[in-house]
Amino acid sequence: MSASKTLLITGVSSGFGRALAQEALAAGHRVVGTVRNEQARREFEALAAGEAVGRLLDVTDFEAIDGVVAEIEANVGPVDVLVNNAGYGHEGVLEESPLAEMRRQFDVNVFGAVATIKAVLPHMRRRRRGHILNITSMGGHITLPGIAYYCGSKFALEGISEALGKEVKPLGIAVTAVAPGSFRTDWAGRSMVRTPRSIADYDELFAPIREGRQQKSGKQLGDPVKAARAMLQVIDSDSPPAHLLLGSDALGLVRQQISDLTAEIDRWEKTTRSTDG
Ligand code: NAP
Numbered sequence: 193m194s195a196s197k198t199l200l201i202t203g204v205s206s207g208f209g210r211a212l213a214q215e216a217l218a219a220g221h222r223v224v225g226t227v228r229n230e231q232a233r234r235e236f237e238a239l240a241a242g243e244a245v246g247r248l249l250d251v252t253d254f255e256a257i258d259g260v261v262a263e264i265e266a267n268v269g270p271v272d273v274l275v276n277n278a279g280y281g282h283e284g285v286l287e288e289s290p291l292a293e294m295r296r297q298f299d300v301n302v303f304g305a306v307a308t309i310k311a312v313l314p315h316m317r318r319r320r321r322g323h324i325l326n327i328t329s330m331g332g333h334i335t336l337p338g339i340a341y342y343c344g345s346k347f348a349l350e351g352i353s354e355a356l357g358k359e360v361k362p363l364g365i366a367v368t369a370v371a372p373g374s375f376r377t378d379w380a381g382r383s384m385v386r387t388p389r390s391i392a393d394y395d396e397l398f399a400p401i402r403e404g405r406q407q408k409s410g411k412q413l414g415d416p417v418k419a420a421r422a423m424l425q426v427i428d429s430d431s432p433p434a435h436l437l438l439g440s441d442a443l444g445l446v447r448q449q450i451s452d453l454t455a456e457i458d459r460w461e462k463t464t465r466s467t468d469g
Pocket of ligand 1: 204383
């Protein structure tokens, strides 16, 4: 086993966060996990008395985050690894989906993650050591109709993650964007926000997408426990990647996207070059 570390993971009540917490605890790490209610906190702490430490935090409570992290640093110990996992999927055709849903999606998936990073960084920077994992999605590399706000938020987090990695690498801090494919978590079940339908013109495209996602929920290809083990491998690595895909579905779709994009860039190369000078 590698040296024991303290991980701070947002959103440990279910899915990836819970699986990573459990695998990390089993590997001898200490885990501070954030949840959103007292019952979830008690359930989390019961996983491993003293080693599983629960804290209440909604990542959109931006005013509270610095204080929660400072309290953890003071009372639990230095955070070696931050895992920005808390997030959810909004599903809805863009034209049908209110801007308020987009704001909420970005508040949780992007601003919440960045606010948590900003709270942890001063401590990691002082120590010249640390690792930040941002759970993005294959939807941060490829897009699908019906989840435009979600993809937008995950593309944003991928970009922020990569740029941040370049800023903090000289300070001894690594940043990894982890992009899972489809996994058996609560993502497409209780956690998903679905905007009600209102424009018949989108029925043909979108009705089968919504129905298909609902039917597949709980039967996806990916196993969150295996994702957790893969993340622990990255956490143990001396040279962690800036980007990591999880799942063969993510691998196939992202590779296809890269080759389609390259082909399109080549097709339009002359026009692209025509603007110099
Ligand atoms: P999940 O089982 O629904 O877990 C989501 C977790 O995030 C829950 O603990 C939830 O807490 C927490 N959360 C949601 N909003 C929050 C907020 N405002 N503040 C604090 N915590 C909040 O789904 P999951 O798949 O494990 O999701 C984890 C991450 O993986 C998300 O960022 C998701 O977008 C990403 N992801 C999932 C998949 C997939 O196929 N499952 C694929 C790619 C990426 P509550 O219990 O309080 O709601």
